[in-house]
Amino acid sequence: MMINKRLIATVAESQKYIAGNVASQWVSLCSNVVIMGSIAAFVGKRSRFYYEFARWLRYSDR
Numbered sequence: 001m002m003i004n005k006r007l008i009a010t011v012a013e014s015q016k017y018i019a020g021n022v023a024s025q026w027v028s029l030c031s032n033v034v035i036m037g038s039i040a041a042f043v044g045k046r047s048r049f050y051y052e053f054a055r056w057l058r059y060s061d062r
Contacts, residue, residue, distance in 0.1 A: 008015060 008018065
């Protein structure tokens with residue numbers, strides 16, 4: 001969403017709220033990136049563990 005600079009200039013009191021909103025959106029975006037990276041790493045480790053475990057089960061009978 002683009003910010004209309006003329007609209008902000010007419011209502012000067014709203015600048016701090018707009019800046020706070022933008023800052024909170026950036027914090028939210030960064031935290032979402034960190035959370036998704038953590039979930040991906042967790043799933044990757046789990047899938048690797050299950051792959052190794054299944055391989056061990058398959059070859060342990062020989």
